[in-house]
Amino acid sequence: MVLVLALGDLHIPHRAPDLPAKFKSMLVPGKIQHVICTGNVSIKEVHDYLKTVCSDLHITRGEYDVDSRYPETKTLTIGQFKLGICHGHQVIPWGDLDSLAMLQRQLDVDILVTGHTHQFTAYKHEAGVVINPGSATGAFSSITYDVNPSFVLMDIDGLRVVVYVYELIDGEVKVDKIDFKKTTTS
Amino acid sequence: MVNKRVPDWLNSSLWSSPQPPPSPPPPSPPPLSAVAISDPPLLIPPPPAIARPSEPPPSSTSSSPYAHAPKGENRDPLTSSYANNTSVYCTDDDEDDGSPSYSAPSNGGDSGAAAPPPPAAQDVSRQAQILQELSRKVINMVELRKLASQGLPDGAGIRATVWKLLLGYLPTDRFLWPSELAKKRSQYKQFKEELLMNPSEITRRMEKSSLENHELEAGSPGFMSRSEISHGEHPLSLGKSSVWNQFFQETEIKEQIDRDVMRTHPDIHFFSGDSTFAKSNQEALKNILNLFAKLNPGIRYVQGMNELLAPLFYMFKNDPDEENAASAEADTFFCFVELMSGFRDNFVQQLDNSVVGIRATISRLSHLLKEHDEELWRHLEMTTKVNPQFYAFRWITLLLTQEFNFADSLFIWDTLLSDPDGPQETLLRVCCAMLVIVRKRLLAGDFTSNLKLLQNYPSTNISHILYVANKLRAH
Numbered sequence: 001m002v003l004v005l006a007l008g009d010l011h012i013p014h015r016a017p018d019l020p021a022k023f024k025s026m027l028v029p030g031k032i033q034h035v036i037c038t039g040n041v042s043i044k045e046v047h048d049y050l051k052t053v054c055s056d057l058h059i060t061r062g063e064y065d066v067d068s069r070y071p072e073t074k075t076l077t078i079g080q081f082k083l084g085i086c087h088g089h090q091v092i093p094w095g096d097l098d099s100l101a102m103l104q105r106q107l108d109v110d111i112l113v114t115g116h117t118h119q120f121t122a123y124k125h126e127a128g129v130v131i132n133p134g135s136a137t138g139a140f141s142s143i144t145y146d147v148n149p150s151f152v153l154m155d156i157d158g159l160r161v162v163v164y165v166y167e168l169i170d171g172e173v174k175v176d177k178i179d180f181k182k183t184t185t186s
Numbered sequence: 187m188v189n190k191r192v193p194d195w196l197n198s199s200l201w202s203s204p205q206p207p208p209s210p211p212p213p214s215p216p217p218l219s220a221v222a223i224s225d226p227p228l229l230i231p232p233p234p235a236i237a238r239p240s241e242p243p244p245s246s247t248s249s250s251p252y253a254h255a256p257k258g259e260n261r262d263p264l265t266s267s268y269a270n271n272t273s274v275y276c277t278d279d280d281e282d283d284g285s286p287s288y289s290a291p292s293n294g295g296d297s298g299a300a301a302p303p304p305p306a307a308q309d310v311s312r313q314a315q316i317l318q319e320l321s322r323k324v325i326n327m328v329e330l331r332k333l334a335s336q337g338l339p340d341g342a343g344i345r346a347t348v349w350k351l352l353l354g355y356l357p358t359d360r361f362l363w364p365s366e367l368a369k370k371r372s373q374y375k376q377f378k379e380e381l382l383m384n385p386s387e388i389t390r391r392m393e394k395s396s397l398e399n400h401e402l403e404a405g406s407p408g409f410m411s412r413s414e415i416s417h418g419e420h421p422l423s424l425g426k427s428s429v430w431n432q433f434f435q436e437t438e439i440k441e442q443i444d445r446d447v448m449r450t451h452p453d454i455h456f457f458s459g460d461s462t463f464a465k466s467n468q469e470a471l472k473n474i475l476n477l478f479a480k481l482n483p484g485i486r487y488v489q490g491m492n493e494l495l496a497p498l499f500y501m502f503k504n505d506p507d508e509e510n511a512a513s514a515e516a517d518t519f520f521c522f523v524e525l526m527s528g529f530r531d532n533f534v535q536q537l538d539n540s541v542v543g544i545r546a547t548i549s550r551l552s553h554l555l556k557e558h559d560e561e562l563w564r565h566l567e568m569t570t571k572v573n574p575q576f577y578a579f580r581w582i583t584l585l586l587t588q589e590f591n592f593a594d595s596l597f598i599w600d601t602l603l604s605d606p607d608g609p610q611e612t613l614l615r616v617c618c619a620m621l622v623i624v625r626k627r628l629l630a631g632d633f634t635s636n637l638k639l640l641q642n643y644p645s646t647n648i649s650h651i652l653y654v655a656n657k658l659r660a661h
Binding site: 001003025026027028030031097101121122123124125126129153155157160162164165166175176177178179180 | 390424
């Protein structure tokens with residue numbers, strides 16, 4: 001029962017002042033084992049905040065990140081699943097699912113977590129699953145102004161993953177989930 | 187002011203050595219520590235002692251309450267402490283003659299030099315007696331308690347069965363045993379399933395009928411649809427009734443229990459070490475303590491409960507009967523609950539200062555001491571100002587498990603559990619006996635040395651302590 005937080009595209013302070021208060025009140029330290037950040041946090045202070053939520057932070061570089069030492073892509077293994085992280089601005093066309101599938105095959109991971117579009121998506125194809133947690137602050141993107149703050153929490157339990165999607169709609173936190181499992185061990 | 191003299195039986199030459207040439211009062215600890223240090227070669231350290239349950243008895247200490255002479259020649263690990271003990275408490279200011287103390291009949295009144303009564307015969311008869319008692323159709327609890335209070339032999343799973351009877355886990359009617367055991371064991375299994383599941387499994391069970399379960403390798407590419415969560419259950423939920431929230435709140439207790447179980451009896455292979463056996467035992471202990479904490483939200487888990495649990499689990503797991511040993515966890519759980527029901531007040535902080543709390547119990551011990559040995563009481567409380575809380579707290583809450591080695595504490599528990607009035611009464615008497623036995627050293631010592639002595643109670647012959655405790659009952 002491993003809890004993995006996936007979020008990104010915070011754009012603090014350039015496009016948003018902070019995470020929504022309701023999100024912040026839920027992100028209490030001690031519950032989450034890993035944090036995956038797709039990028040564009042932008043400044044170090046946010047990086048430090050994410051570290052307080054959980055010390056195991058994996059982050060990739062977005063085009064607005066101040067710290068240039070973040071890698072472009074990252075892979076890690078949690079339980080039976082291989083996860084890959086990439087911000088997504090490198091994959092053209094932005095948000096194109098086939099191109100992302102290509103990246104996923106390159107990285108050879110079961111779950112690819114990307115961002116940049118600021119829209120939540122969860123897409124399944126033969127090579128695996130692509131999850132886009134959206135923007136945790138609801139910051140505007142180059143594509144659209146109308147962004148709902150959202151992030152994703154994955155509960156990895158053996159061969160099964162439950163993806164809880166947290167979205168702030170009209171000031172209320174709405175939680176949905178997506179259930180999927182692997183049939184073979186990696 | 188009525189001057190309560192030390193009772194005559196205490197003054198008998200049994201407990202004291204003949205007065206050696208009067209030496210200027212040396213600080214008592216050094217010669218005694220010299221004595222103690224010479225003794226370890228005789229005292230077999232715990233690990234081999236733990237192998238004892240599988241060794242055939244007879245343990246001769248059970249016959250000792252009736253024999254005033256220590257059996258010097260006896261090499262049973264249990265009684266090797268005998269040998270050690272005679273010198274420790276008898277000779278306040280005796281010099282150590284270096285020879286193995288048990289062959290030193292110079293220790294006055296213990297005329298152990300006389301041929302020791304045949305321990306084996308007496309003990310075998312006791313074992314037979316107990317077995318006979320146990321094999322009756324309906325067990326006579328009064329009789330059993332009497333037999334148990336003198337100490338139980340180690341073999342044939344006697345202790346495990348007797349403890350189960352004494353704690354009320356097994357009914358007195360033998361015929362009902364199988365059904366009772368089966369019932370309780372399945373109940374335990376149910377408890378575990380309900381209460382020790384982690385939230386992922388709980389949520390999975392809650393929506394067994396859930397449909398949208400995508401499989402990674404199968405199916406055509408497409409967007410995965412989102413489904414509603416049931417009852418607002420998600421891992422970050424802050425709701426009071428949320429399974430997840432409760433789970434995280436209990437992590438603190440879980441971690442505490444983890445730490446304490448790791449620290450239980452590190453010197454005994456049964457409990458610690460890297461073997462799978464030790465690990466599975468630790469798992470069992472953790473399960474029991476977690477379950478107890480969940481079922482008793484009023485008291486939860488308090489440090490020290492692991493020490494009370496350890497002897498129970500040890501006995502039941504080492505039961506030669508295979509079936510019993512396999513279900514040791516379930517049996518231990520219920521017996522632990524029974525044991526705790528008598529002592530839970532000691533663990534509740536709010537009750538500390540109340541009539542039933544630990545402070546009250548300690549003051550009862552104090553009164554008991556005053557009744558039986560006013561001189562010692564005065565010396566301890568007034569002159570040296572050794573507050574009984576400093577030593578008695580651990581004695582009482584942990585039922586003396588920390589004061590003696592594991593094997594000895596099992597003996598003490600035999601007596602404690604066999605008391606029909608409940609272990610508390612006997613416990614206080616045993617503590618009083620412990621104080622009285624070392625009275626010479628206490629009377630000669632100041633605050634520091636007394637405290638040191640009482641917090642590291644010297645290794646003593648257990649049956650002797652029990653004998654003295656029994657005598658206190660009469661008075």
